Amino acid sequence: MKKRFVPLSFLMLLLATTLTLYAEELQSLRGNTPLSEESMPAENKPWAKDSEPIARNYVQQPPLIPHLVEGYVVNIKFNKCMSCHSWTNYQQNRATKISQTHFKDRDGNDLATVSPRRYFCTQCHVPQVNAEALIENTFKPVEAVSQ
Amino acid sequence: MKKRFVPLSFLMLLLATTLTLYAEELQSLRGNTPLSEESMPAENKPWAKDSEPIARNYVQQPPLIPHLVEGYVVNIKFNKCMSCHSWTNYQQNRATKISQTHFKDRDGNDLATVSPRRYFCTQCHVPQVNAEALIENTFKPVEAVSQ
Amino acid sequence: MKTSFKVLVLGFIIGVMFWGGFNWTLELTNTESFCISCHEMKENVYMEYQNTIHYNNRSGVRATCPDCHVPKEWLYKIKRKIQASNELYHKVLGTIDTPEKFEAKRLELALHEWQRMKSADSRECRNCHDEESMDYTKQGRRAIYAHSEEAKKTDKTCIDCHKGIAHSLPANWEQAAKDAGL
Amino acid sequence: MKTSFKVLVLGFIIGVMFWGGFNWTLELTNTESFCISCHEMKENVYMEYQNTIHYNNRSGVRATCPDCHVPKEWLYKIKRKIQASNELYHKVLGTIDTPEKFEAKRLELALHEWQRMKSADSRECRNCHDEESMDYTKQGRRAIYAHSEEAKKTDKTCIDCHKGIAHSLPANWEQAAKDAGL
Numbered sequence: 115m116k117k118r119f120v121p122l123s124f125l126m127l128l129l130a131t132t133l134t135l136y137a138e139e140l141q142s143l144r145g146n147t148p149l150s151e152e153s154m155p156a157e158n159k160p161w162a163k164d165s166e167p168i169a170r171n172y173v174q175q176p177p178l179i180p181h182l183v184e185g186y187v188v189n190i191k192f193n194k195c196m197s198c199h200s201w202t203n204y205q206q207n208r209a210t211k212i213s214q215t216h217f218k219d220r221d222g223n224d225l226a227t228v229s230p231r232r233y234f235c236t237q238c239h240v241p242q243v244n245a246e247a248l249i250e251n252t253f254k255p256v257e258a259v260s261q
Numbered sequence: 262m263k264k265r266f267v268p269l270s271f272l273m274l275l276l277a278t279t280l281t282l283y284a285e286e287l288q289s290l291r292g293n294t295p296l297s298e299e300s301m302p303a304e305n306k307p308w309a310k311d312s313e314p315i316a317r318n319y320v321q322q323p324p325l326i327p328h329l330v331e332g333y334v335v336n337i338k339f340n341k342c343m344s345c346h347s348w349t350n351y352q353q354n355r356a357t358k359i360s361q362t363h364f365k366d367r368d369g370n371d372l373a374t375v376s377p378r379r380y381f382c383t384q385c386h387v388p389q390v391n392a393e394a395l396i397e398n399t400f401k402p403v404e405a406v407s408q
Numbered sequence: 409m410k411t412s413f414k415v416l417v418l419g420f421i422i423g424v425m426f427w428g429g430f431n432w433t434l435e436l437t438n439t440e441s442f443c444i445s446c447h448e449m450k451e452n453v454y455m456e457y458q459n460t461i462h463y464n465n466r467s468g469v470r471a472t473c474p475d476c477h478v479p480k481e482w483l484y485k486i487k488r489k490i491q492a493s494n495e496l497y498h499k500v501l502g503t504i505d506t507p508e509k510f511e512a513k514r515l516e517l518a519l520h521e522w523q524r525m526k527s528a529d530s531r532e533c534r535n536c537h538d539e540e541s542m543d544y545t546k547q548g549r550r551a552i553y554a555h556s557e558e559a560k561k562t563d564k565t566c567i568d569c570h571k572g573i574a575h576s577l578p579a580n581w582e583q584a585a586k587d588a589g590l
Numbered sequence: 591m592k593t594s595f596k597v598l599v600l601g602f603i604i605g606v607m608f609w610g611g612f613n614w615t616l617e618l619t620n621t622e623s624f625c626i627s628c629h630e631m632k633e634n635v636y637m638e639y640q641n642t643i644h645y646n647n648r649s650g651v652r653a654t655c656p657d658c659h660v661p662k663e664w665l666y667k668i669k670r671k672i673q674a675s676n677e678l679y680h681k682v683l684g685t686i687d688t689p690e691k692f693e694a695k696r697l698e699l700a701l702h703e704w705q706r707m708k709s710a711d712s713r714e715c716r717n718c719h720d721e722e723s724m725d726y727t728k729q730g731r732r733a734i735y736a737h738s739e740e741a742k743k744t745d746k747t748c749i750d751c752h753k754g755i756a757h758s759l760p761a762n763w764e765q766a767a768k769d770a771g772l
Contacts, residue, residue, distance in 0.1 A: 158734065160727075164551075192581070305552065311733075334759075338761035339759045354732075355735065416597050417601060419600060419602040423601060424609040426605070464723055464724075468721060468722075469720075537650040537651055538651075539650060541652035
């Protein structure tokens with residue numbers, strides 16, 4: 115019994131230390147402020163203004179949205195994105211047209227309209243804010259997509 | 262006479278080639294459009310929104326302006342910048358105060374007010390737009406100023 | 409003579425009070441609080457409007473119901489007010505007194521309003537948004553193109569593109585609008 | 591009886607026309623074109639105003655002279671209009687009929703206007719810019735702080751910070767404003 119106790123307590127100490135270190139690095143939006151105090155609000159990050167299309171970083175990456183989409187409604191009656199990006203409208207609005215891949219269901223069957231699983235655009239396509247990356251990374255796009 | 266002519270014509274050819282290459286790289290705002298045609302307007306670059314102070318890259322660099330300054334008047338009667346950055350007002354407005362160096366004339370004499378040669382703030386301090394650098398450079402800030 | 413002067417003054421006073429009172433009452437019916445005193449408006453279109461930029465924005469300049477839906481010029485205003493008596497009639501009938509009934513009528517109502525706006529060259533939009541005051545360089549890329557080239561080339565008016573900016577759009581509105589030439 | 595009824599109706603009509611005409615004329619004097627029909631306004635303050643965001647901006651919503659300088663509520667409006675008769679007097683005197691004279695008077699005139707605005711809690715600003723409609727998250731960092739913390743902590747009104755947003759500031763205005771408690 116005693117023999118086992120020593121490495122266990124050591125392991126627990128190690129775990130506790132790791133958790134403490136981890137807790138200091140990864141913070142919630144309220145930072146390190148205790149629950150009993152009011153925290154400073156997180157800094158407001160405005161959405162990036164309209165820009166040219168943003169280059170993709172890997173094959174199959176859903177293109178980022180290079181424009182403001184505030185107030186753009188996508189619901190059962192109406193999809194605001196489609197008012198520019200549909201095959202009917204894209205030319206007049208000089209928008210990128212919706213990809214042909216979005217007309218396939220999960221079994222690969224072709225549909226006449228946008229597949230329901232592709233209907234909610236912002237599930238995959240996201241606008242950007244001008245913020246620093248939370249975690250630095252050194253990812254480099256493959257040659258095929260970096261012009 | 263003939264002897265001299267050869268290297269001269271060679272030099273002129275070299276110069277012409279260089280100028281041509283140079284002309285292709287460095288373009289005016291109207292791009293390569295001939296004067297007889299109407300060029301597309303240059304893309305509109307909006308001023309960057311208010312941000313936190315921008316780190317300096319070298320000693321003696323005038324700090325960049327991290328906020329909008331549109332409509333800020335600096336003239337003989339009034340200096341809008343001073344309504345926040347003066348020693349009287351900086352605390353209430355949580356602004357950076359104007360440096361003590363700005364109270365010296367060119368001979369190093371201390372003055373009671375901002376030196377006339379430092380009065381026009383945007384002569385040295387400039388706001389930023391979110392644009393790509395015209396020429397790539399690999400300049401790295403010295404350690405002393407990069408926190 | 410003395411009596412008829414008194415009567416004249418009396419008539420004058422009544423006239424002033426009538427005209428003042430008439431316009432005052434007219435303005436009372438031209439407020440957001442009047443519009444949303446009907447639950448039809450309050451529970452449908454007013455709720456939707458509260459999520460839009462015309463309700464809440466950077467500078468705090470808000471457009472309320474009558475700013476968009478009632479003309480500012482006196483004659484047009486009176487005309488619209490007289491037409492609005494039809495709305496009282498349907499209020500009594502209860503034509504849109506549940507969200508379901510409203511939803512069923514939404515396309516028809518929207519088409520009416522788009523038609524009214526288009527035929528007046530978006531007069532009520534322009535009461536606030538004057539093209540002369542508009543700084544395209546402060547707009548996004550898409551807006552710059554749409555306002556400075558597309559709109560002028562095709563002779564469009566505000567409502568041609570800006571449908572559904574303050575209220576939810578009806579289902580299948582796009583085809584219906586196209587069919588109605590809007 | 592019949593005659594006095596006719597007189598009553600006549601009086602009524604005169605009353606309506608008088609009241610309608612009075613307000614119509616009042617509104618005529620409440621336009622930018624009326625304001626800049628005096629060269630004093632046109633060549634000084636109107637020129638300066640044209641470089642500001644209240645003249646030209648992203649959405650094209652413009653504020654003209656009376657939006658800021660004449661109250662919207664009828665009683666306050668009439669009061670201001672009566673005070674403005676003093677301006678007619680000085681127009682005749684030619685008190686500010688050259689740019690130099692105007693410049694010499696600029697501080698005094700500005701102080702008057704700041705005083706009027708401050709004492710009314712910036713009522714005319716708030717006719718358009720309603721705090722309730724203002725979305726701080728759409729503003730810059732400095733504006734967020736100023737509007738959400740500084741202004742509330744110190745009980746400030748719009749004009750306390752927003753001096754000189756539509757017209758040039760007078761020389762040495764800062765000290766003068768402080769001395770006047772503005």
